[in-house]
């Protein structure tokens with residue numbers, strides 16, 4: 001089967017799982033932004049995506065995507081290192097046009113993975129997991145307020161977002177190149193789309209985080225009408 | 233007239249494929265700037281022979297940038313510091329007095345060292361033999377304009393056909409991938425009506441050969457494109473992927 005035993009096939013799996021994960025992040029970011037404007041709205045989303053069958057199917061699907069992406073990441077990185085050979089160059093130079101992210105996808109991915117566990121511990125384990133065990137899930141907005149009132153959590157998440165930003169600014173156009181959607185004209189466009197789209201997603205996540213932190217610290221009640229979700 | 237320069241060459245010496253290699257330093261004195269890099273190595277070899285030492289083995293043939301035989305990884309760049317030029321096309325005026333110039337062979341599992349700076353690039357021949365051709369029944373010579381080909385297509389095919397098969401793309405790639413080479417060889421035919429007929433068979437056979445010979449998978453770092461002496465574009469890799477995936481879905 002070509003998805004297992006050809007180099008391009010393996011990359012297609014990386015690409016398609018990666019794109020699906022990006023799609024998920026896009027939805028996730030959009031939902032987070034709701035918390036800025038309306039606590040009730042966010043609660044409604046939390047209830048809607050509680051421990052019912054469709055949320056469970058989506059969660060399991062997401063976990064499978066993640067596992068496939070990671071397994072292939074290690075597999076590809078390992079075979080690529082083997083292809084490079086045992087002897088390394090004594091002098092290396094980074095040629096023009098080769099970006100940092102493209103050379104460090106595995107390292108960035110591992111940071112993303114570690115961050116993911118911290119995140120699951122902070123939120124998933126107190127919401128969906130509790131509900132699955134028959135308990136009462138924590139209120140989403142309360143949990144956000146609590147978690148991001150701690151400066152170290154904010155810092156940790158920002159580092160996590162930065163790693164994802166690097167992973168995805170390369171990953172997004174790279175995934176399209178891998179499935180063959182690129183040419184000389186589109187290359188420049190795809191690079192721009194990658195940077196703008198990924199900056200919007202990661203910027204969205206970061207904005208929610210920072211606003212909640214500031215609201216807690218400075219008691220941000222200056223725009224109480226606008227950012228209802230922020231203040232208790 | 234260019235100035236003369238003196239510098240230290242650090243050259244990889246390795247007696248055979250299985251033997252351990254090491255760097256040896258050679259001091260080069262008063263080399264004129266308009267000496268080509270390979271001429272400079274000729275001068276060094278002359279010196280070594282006169283001293284009764286083994287000359288340095290390196291690949292070369294046309295010495296005008298068209299055959300793809302020269303190689304050499306110079307100061308961290310395949311084909312040296314210039315862009316869009318082969319090793320045989322660079323001149324000592326690019327370097328400075330007192331420089332240390334490190335010269336290594338291509339390093340990749342697919343290209344084992346034969347001796348010193350010479351590597352075995354027959355893997356590329358095997359990939360070509362797997363499908364990098366058009367099987368035609370040769371009849372009379374057809375009229376040149378019997379098959380109309382759009383200008384852009386012809387241009388792109390020509391750009392892909394500029395590949396000289398030197399292997400710098402593999403040497404530059406952190407994954408030891410030969411995708412730029414294979415994609416150029418697939419594209420130069422797939423873009424033209426004569427080559428389209430066998431496109432599916434070709435792309436599958438050449439890629440399977442590349443994988444079989446132990447080259448890596450492309451992670452789109454673009455080092456190949458930056459170091460390619462013929463500036464072959466990674467848009468060819470996108471075309472290769474597109475054709476391969478298309479061919480697999482058709483099966």
Ligand code: HEM
Pocket residue numbers: 011012014015016017018019021022025069070073074076077105106108109110112113167168170171172174175176178449450451452
């Ligand atoms: C939300 C999480 C993630 C998203 C959205 C994501 C997305 C992507 C995308 C779109 C690509 C490009 C695929 C291509 O070049 O064809 C990619 C590549 C890659 N990812 Fe991820 N990724 C995520 C998490 C991870 C994790 C946790 C790891 C590893 C532990 C990882 C390791 C890699 C590696 C090594 C590559 C390069 C593979 C290659 O090009 O051969 N990623 N990722």
Ligand code: SF4
Pocket residue numbers: 394395396397398399400401402412413416456459460461462463464
């Ligand atoms: S694609 Fe460029 S670097 Fe690779 S073999 Fe052809 S000419 Fe050499």
Ligand code: FES
Pocket residue numbers: 291292293294295296297298299300301302318319320321
């Ligand atoms: S010797 Fe022919 S290309 Fe350099």
